[in-house]
Amino acid sequence: MPPRLLLIDAIGPFFRGYEKSRINWSKIPFHHLPVHGSERAPFWARVRQDLSHFCREVSDLGYTAVTLDDLSHLASHPSHEPEITGKIAVFRQEFARIFDLIREAGLGVYLTSDILPLTPRLAAEFGGRRPALDDYYADLVRGVLDDFPQLGGLILRVGESDGNDVRDAIRTQLHLTTARHTNRMLRKLVPIASERGKDLILRTWTVGAYRLGDLIWHRRTLAQALEGIDSPHFIVSMKYGESDFFRYLPLNRAFFRIPHPKIIEFQARREYEGAGEYPAPIGTDCERFARELRQAENLVGVSTWCQTGGWHRFRRLAFLPDAGDDTWIRINARLIAGIFREEKTTDEVMRDLYGPERAPAVIELLRNAETVIRELLYVRDFASQKLFFRRVRIPPLLHLYWDCLFINHPVRKIMRHMVQDPERSLREGEAALALFPRMIQLSREAALPVRDLEHWRDFCQIVCLARRYYFLPFDEEIVEALKNAKTVYKRNWPKSERQRYRIKLSFQPFHLKRRTIGWVAGILLRKKRGYRLLDHVFTLNLLGLAYRASKPRRKQDMPKFLRKSAMGIDSLFK
Template sequence: MSPGIFLIDAIGPFFRGYERRRINWSKIPFTHLATEGEARQLQWERIREDMRTFAREVAASGYNSVTLDDLAHLAPHSLHEPETAARIAVFREEFSRIFSIVREAGLQIFVTSDVLPVTPAVDAAIGNHRERLEEFYRGLVDDFLRDFPEVTGLVLRIGESDGVDVKDPIRTRLHVRSATETNRLLQNLLPVFEKHDRTLILRTWTVGAHRVGDLIWHRRTLAEALRGIDSPQFILSMKYGESDFFRYLPLNRAFFRTPHRKLVELQARREYEGAGEFPSFIGWDCEQYARELQGDANLAGISVWCQTGGWHRFRRLAFLENDDRDFWLRLNTIVALRIFRDRESVEDAVAGLVGTAKAPAVLELLRHAETVVKELHYIGDFATQKLFFRRVRIPPLLHVYWDCLFINHAVRKVLRHFVRDPERALREGEAAYALFPRMVELARSSGLPVADIEHWRDFCHLVRLARRYYFLPFDPALGERIRASKKAYKKAWPSERRQRYRIKVSFEPFKVKRQTLGWLSTLLLRRQRGYRLIDHVFTLNLLGFIFRLFRPGKSKAVPKFLRKSAMGVDALFR
């Protein structure tokens, strides 16, 4: 693949000192950044110092480009409120210094942008007038590319906007609703990029909202969105699978269905697998994807997320720790690069990082860790099933989500419905858990973070108890053991010492009969990508209308993490 684009996110320095209990890692927390006085001076000095460290480290590892957030906070406009304009002016000044640090390290800069950012004043002046909004956005892009010639290009996200927890006066909202509108946006913007000789990278990631919500996997939607797009300044960026960064997902075949240059998106800081708290190794998955992409994918490079993603309390900062706390993040980040750029095997890439003497023990540890992730965190029988709801592919991991383990009757009932061989699921989980003594031994002999393995072991003890609850006949004694183990876990790993999982336990009955659950799953879920007649009539149209009418997404009956994280469950029904 070399030479190519080897892109890594550089937002870690902006989270230093951000002490929220649960952090939105999807974008730089701009409201946390000081814009005046001594606080500004001290905070931005620390950010610059961290950015020098980060840029030096990732450049030495072999990356040649970084992403930084975001256009909306760096692009002034006459419609902005005075307070917002003043903050943007400060950000432009400070980011100019950040850009200089990155460029001095020999790295190219790409800036992210959600389509489309507004403020209350912009909203009041333009409202929902689509042509004027697109003219407004095009002006932001044009002026930004003119003002910052050191920026190589923009990375556009059209299928997700700011989370419901974001309180910034500059907020993004979903503007593009269909493939036709996506195509019009690209046709409108590409001349601007061609004029400035910059690169437009379009991400196909969506959360399933609106008709464009299936862009990540639906071949006709993608084809219509890219119809007539033929520019040397254009690159398509796609996650490796048809859903978010999960295991058990085959390579997205869309890589081979368009002639455009493409980036494959990978996640080193696994947002659904501990976010660097333990060795959730991606090397063998990367090796498989790289092998498949040697075909006619027209791959231009990789985009690796080493800090971005998720709503959780885990807070390790990639390439910024003064000890080995970011070892698992570095390992994933560097091994992924060497596999895709240098065509190294996993074994050679790991040996090149840890040394040939330690490599056998480290590789054995990583193989065991992969078994634990795939056979204890995930339930293979469920994870391998291809299930779609409306415009999204159902995640292969339901009971462990971000920093939460859910042990409740609703999850139990759902998993018992879909898992066809519960005995096998129980055996696999117990066998995977039995690997921990050897993993602790290997970590100790290799000089790797032993405490990380011990914490993971204690958490996985709860995961295997949860699996027993899911698939064995209910036993009150097991319920008591789960509650006691949760208490012991919290005592062994208090939050003031390190960040740990939240264990959500409730044995209250889920008042949906098994037969009703089966009927609902047949009606609402499908095992094929293509839409059924019932989807066109009910699931995609009438169900969305019913949801908006009764707004259950606002109800406390819906779990808080579905209401208060990301864009909220409402996005699924738009």
């Protein structure tokens, strides 16, 4: 039976006029939203206008509800600082109008929340007392559900909090650190939602922090967190794989292990694959997962992230008027809805979307684009490996992260150690690059954005050169070719176009030998989900202590993206 609930995030309108060079797309930038003065009325009027358009667009695609951020900026508390109280009062007024607008458009509304939000005054008042903090958060949930009856429910994120770059006075922090504590919190929150006929959706996504950090894949942690929770209003939401939104990941087996109502999460605006700047079709994966999930119990929904996710300069806004081309995001969002709700194939969805004349060219283009992503952006030999470090599954994309391509000696040595058949990797990359002339021709035939394919081609030429640098014997000619290619790329795709990748070149020697890398990898990485004795003694405990002890000396030596983006690398060692 097709799922009844198709969620899609609607945060795009709130990024209008947000001009940071690199944007945190994980949540609405509330500090940017005007709450007084002459800017307030036109800004919020534009948001409502955009959302009206958004609702029409996604409703036509088959979506039934939207998600918006977030509880912390709509929940009042008597101990809030006066300035924060004033801002929250404005947000409550404006979002009440937005919720009404969405409901009038025939869509449900779900509000996101991290567990849990604090201000400086609240942090001082509660002083880290967990029972008091639990009660405080339960009061916030109760108040928001009572004050906003338009809501269909809340979506809780327990394994990630605000990024290190967030400067908002209201900041979220990781509060739940164990499965048992998570279970106690759910036993408080589920009755609050159920009594009001609202859904409480728990996301299992984590970044590996604390003992709860393996919730997304560890069966015992998940079972302990959900023990005794039984309500038709409680739903578990999981990303399709055991890591973030990457390729080469099998379907998370937790979909078949727990009886609770479940949602599967996808990303239409692929944060690790250009964020909508070029085609990154996911129809093949969606079809495969949909077939497998026919054997799963109680799949009630699908959640699509069409704007949320990543720290990067790419700026395409989905389903908004006069906001630039969202073709590739739109295709993925339509594929997700068509495959899961209408039980169609990728080809059938594209025929419906583009008609009999354009569809053949679109279908061929998407197939070729998927080949380029799987065989050139990813290195198949590495991406196919199942590797775990501490409580996280290692991402299958090593050298390309958000809007950064890393070409340096450490990546070269790690690649040469991890990839067993470099010659095949070189052949696959070259063959994928050779598909671009045909793809550009197909984009013209189908009247799709040709310039996007031209940009992607130029970037992939650098990716292909990088693969030669990784796997061929060291040659100064390759180094010079990479430097020249970067210069040409920056000239052809200036920053003003805001679709350009950052090419991080460094050819400084990395003095660890491959034998040492192999020895370190054997200690730190494992190929099975279960923990080894070595992990219980060293990787999960002593290594974390050693990392925290050395942090003050090492902090400024780390690359900025490891310190500033998301929660930073520190979260891996908590």
